[in-house]
Amino acid sequence: MEVQATTQNPAETGADTVVVGVFEDEGVAHDLPGGTLEAVLDRGEGQRKFKRLAVTHADGRRYILIGLGDRTEFDAERARIAAGVAHDRAAELGTETLCWEVPHHVGDEIVAGLVEGTVLRAYRFDRYKPDDDGPDRRVQRLLLSAHQDVSEPVRVAAVIVAAQNRARDLGNTPSNDLSPAALADYAQQTAERLGIEATVLDEDEIRSIGMGAFAAVAQGSVQSARLIRLDYAGPGSDGAPLVALIGKAVTFDSGGISIKPSSGMQEMKFDMCGGAAVIEAVAALAELQAPARVMGLIGATENMVDGGAVKPGDIVHALDGTTIEVNNTDAEGRLVLSDCITYARREGAAKLVDIATLTGGVVVALGRAYAGLISNDDAWAAHVEEAGRDTGELVWRLPLHPDYAELVKGQFAQLTNLAARRGEASAITAAELLHHFAGDVPWAHLDIAGTAWDVGREYTGADASGFGVRLLVELARQSATE
Ligand code: BES
Ligand code: MN
Ligand code: ZN
Secondary structure (H helix, E strand, O other): OEEEEEOOOHHHOOOOEEEEEEEOOOOOOOOOOOOHHHHHHHOOOOOOOOOOEEEEEEOOEEEEEEEEEOHHHOOHHHHHHHHHHHHHHHHHOOOOEEEEEOOOOOOHHHHHHHHHHHHHHHOOOOOOOOOOOOHHHOOOEEEEEOOOOOHHHHHHHHHHHHHHHHHHHHHHOOOOOOOHHHHHHHHHHHHHHHOOEEEEEEHHHHHHOOOHHHHHHHOOOOOOOEEEEEEEEOOOOOOOOOEEEEEEEEEEEOOOOOOOOOOOHHHHHHHHHHHHHHHHHHHHHHHHOOOOEEEEEEEEEEEOOOOOOOOOOEEEEOOOOOEEEEOOOOOOHHHHHHHHHHHHHHOOOOEEEEEEOOOHHHHHHHOOOOEEEEEOOHHHHHHHHHHHHHHOOOEEEOOOOHHHHHOOEOOOOOEEOOOOOOOOOHHHHHHHHHHHHHOOOOEEEEEOOOOOEOOOOOOOOOOEOOOOHHHHHHHHHHHHOO
């Protein structure tokens, strides 16, 4: 979708639909001559209550009046929701160019929210549905009309949310069309487009440099694994700490020999959403030329089952030499990430953040509104929480504790990937394994198993959500200017 800011009056922009938001207890800010819009509200057809809509026509244009609720409660999240709701009505009515009249006296985060809500809601994954009525039922162009110049927040939000939608495309693509090699090719093309550096290791290289935990997951698949690395250093970022963004990209998780139940297994094509978020966050940072210094690391593999697959009880050697008993081959994400964390540390990362659809346990604990955050560093965790609040990609911190760390000690090896007391605090015990490899480098782990798809918001539905792109971009920008 094309997105632009304008200081023109909405009526002069050529938009076929204008959206006007109305706060409770306030009049229509810019009514048409004769008080046409106010009159619609007075007749009781429109309402100022949050998300309520009324449609009217005047001057050859369509006006959508949408309630914004109480001004004091209106925040960026409500802006996203209102924009998503308004988009759907506009699209239903065949709108091509939509112009939002930005409410008076709101901050840049509201402007960004309107852009995000519209663009996220307009997203469709229809690549495999050529005959769908999609394209003509979609708003093509979005204008944000304001008295003040909002071109900067609009430009930044448009870049970031386009990246988020690309992450959704990756998430929604089925595993037969998104192998680890295909994901690596995509990352390389992205890097080329943006003039940043990409490095890719194939499965033989992953094994030969000693990433035995990662390689063990990969060995049961006919698709060769990839370690994907994207480096971006923005203007003026010389002194900035190197932040490693580490993403789990299991392009399909069958569970391996510890095979998953068949029901719902198709959802395990989404097990690469953490990796997709990392690729697109780095891409957005590069496109914005943000003053950040990041290393994106994506561990891409299938978790499959064949005669050569890793077996329960097998002991593998992680990149740092630690031995790990693989007591459940479905706990594969932590094996991949452990080696990626060691790799990032060796490459000089000063701060680590990993993002992964890691555990069913986090879905039980937090559902779909919050991702799990687990960290060994209060200051770094606070930054992640702040980036979450600023972007509406919320995170809730869960604890680490030596008692939990005890549960991932192995019987025959140093560690086990299947914590004792199975079923208890499984999001935390998974993180304790990662904690071992992060050591005392500031590290934050985001478990997005509940937020990566099917979040059921007004602006994202049942498909991949692209969760993490906005948060990671914000975190990287903030940590560079700290
Ligand atoms: N990819 C799954 C986690 C997952 C489950 C993500 C549901 C999204 C929705 C992960 O690899 C996994 O299988 N985790 C297991 C670990 C267990 C076997 C110790 C889990 O959490 O059940
Ligand atoms: Mn698994
Ligand atoms: Zn998995």
